Amino acid sequence: MFSELLINAIVAGILLGGFYVAVTIGLSISFGILDVVNIAHPGFVILGAYIAYIIHSQFGVDPILAAAIMLPVFYALGAAVYQTYFVSFEGRGQSAQTALRGLAFFFGLLFVTEVALILIFGVDYRFVSAPYIGPTFELGVLDLPARLVVPCVVSLLLFAVLQLYLSRTFTGRAIMAVAQDALALRLMGADPTRIKRTAFAISIATASIAGALLIVIQPIEPSAGRVFIGRVFAICVLGGMGSLPGTVIAAMLLGIAESLTATFGGPSWAPAVSFGFLLVTLAIRPTGLLGR
Amino acid sequence: MRLVGFLLIAIVLALAVFAAARGVGNAYVFYAGYVILQYVVIATAWNILGGYTGYVNFGSSAFFAMGAYSTVVMVELELPIPLPIMVVVGGIVSGIVGLGMGYLTLRLRGVFFAIATLALAIVLETIIVNWDFVGGGRGTYIIRPRSVPLFEDYVQYLFAIMLGLAVIALTTARTIERSTLGYGFATIRDDELAAEASGVPTLRLKLIATTLSGAFMGMAGAPFPYYISYMQPASAFALDYGVNAIAMPMIGGTTSWVGPLIGALLLATLQQLATVMMSGVVNLLIVGVLLIVFVIAAPDGIVGLARKIIARWRT
């Protein structure tokens, strides 16, 4: 029945969109708020997926739990990456040249991550098993695969936690402020560089969780990050740079659009959807839906 | 040195290179040499946009592949077109793609242009994979003509074409550098706002750079189906091209036409050796790591380092 197909496509899109929030939220922080063009973010997500895979297959730990355990490691990794970035580029003063080099740096990171994963794991697909991968809830005409529902829920929880953090805690509010007025922040006694480093570290930590959610949804291989590049930037821009609630709305819209395209047009056209979103947004409303 | 003088010297050098390659007596020289020359063109093309104007293209593989696939289309349509003309067509197709993409994204910050180029590469690959006429995901055979005018065998012919393209690309880059256009590009890189205030039509110049850059990459890609004989999307859209296109100029040095040449010669040779001695993937890792190291430690590339050494040696 067409309407059944349609409704299920939309619901799948919403669930997928919810998951996309987890993948994008880190970039909303690093690119949206800090203006650091971390094009390597999808690479860190895939890295997170592989690490969750290793821990799961070696120790039998649930992949999402594994990602939670690895949060401090990813946090430290993020801090180290930011420090390198800051010392080499942003700290040397802003100019077109440093912007270009910063971009090249992150592109290099993205590339090296993918190649290193190919060397270590090969190009075969890896997957995990968990009690919630497999069963499907049936709600009337709706088919809700648990492997989509669980990541969606975890992802939205992650969003809620971060949103609370950024609006209620001192450091969180400092992060929101540092993008707009680093000088004022200094006058308040906070070190802008340390705040930015914390924010960036958080953004990479989210990649750990997002990676685990990814491998729950589908098997992974090293180049899986590529299709996410278009997605995360499209969501970031459409949602409005630096707006986390905007990210959620944009992610849902993209998820639904992709799901409808896959159901009625064919799954291989998915990358074109995010690109289309990105182009249209940049052309019509570059500040995004909820942008500042 | 005036243009004519440079061109003459370049042509003489090219002829010498060709003669030397023949002198070695091993066909492998032509195979490997083709790839190295291909990268000289790609790196030079990337630098016209990335180095001169500061707009980073992450999706060079898209422009390269468009050139390759325009050749495939002409072959599938059984059009009796000589390869040099196919090269020109490849250039035109990729140039138009560059122009179109530039028109859509160049009014915005350089960051969004960069991201759009990456997304473009992925989308174009998706389209080609879904296009059965050119073989889709499985690919298609491109059969080399049995005989070739003037040359001993087809690979030497391909080598010569790429050699000619390299000369044209390098000469073009050098000519631009010293021209009014080159000054305009430099101002866009340095400060676009001030450039506009000084009368520079920044959007128009950026479009010129994007079109030229894309066109040369397309020309580099046009002979590729004949080189590789079995044309698959994965070969043309390989991330190798995207990374090398950036790494070679950045490691060589982005401010002059010499940088991409040095970067391409060094890195492409290194990769040919690494592929033979280790695996194809390890050499990519090396390129990626080198890119990161150079970008952090030697941002002006080898040319920049050489300049510093020369300056210090003089004092």
Add this chain to the structure above:
Amino acid sequence: MTSLLAVDNLSKRFGGFVALDGVSLAVNAGERVGLIGPNGSGKSTLVNCISGATQNESGTVYFNGRRVDGLKAHQRTRLGLARTFQLPRPFVSVSLAENLKIPLLYAVNARPGQHFKGAALEERCEELLSLVGLADKASRRPSELTQIEMRKLELARAMATEPKLLIADEAMAGLSHSEVAEIVDLLLRLNSEQGITIVMIEHIMSAVMRFSQRLIVFVSGRKIADGMPEEVVRNPEVESAYLGQ
């Protein structure tokens, strides 16, 4: 007499913030106009909208009888409308002389008439650098310049475009007494010897009073005074809003 620059009901907002609120003003050919106002009053936004660095949302800008709002910045420069930047923005990868080549190649040469080429181009660059006293540093890079030298370069680059109107946006901020006097002298010379109409946006009152034939005051995106400098500074609204309560 039609004015050289006519701004009519110009408005510009950034998100929720209204930077310019229905601003109208006119500048006549050959005039020396001063523009003052507290920080955030919209002066720089006005310059950006007039020069084309930003596009206004409503209202019109007429320059030399032509409507220019909607045109790109480089087109307005080619029509003879030049501006300097508050924070100097030199082209850092080329020499001082080459910094001046660019406006000559792209603004002046784009107009019908004399085109600068070859030796004439180099000579003109030297000439312009001499005007601001930087001729001996022609082959240096902007990174080697002092603050005041950068501002002089900024002015020279604007002059290179052979403007009919020059808007000097806080060209003297952070300079010493004598350096300020130097720049004011330069601007006065440009106006008297070459007939360039000049709008000076400044905080340094001594410079503004010495330079201006007419004084405009901005507060919160609106023009609150426009007239003879001596009268304007005695205006009570101006006193309370700007000169200190």
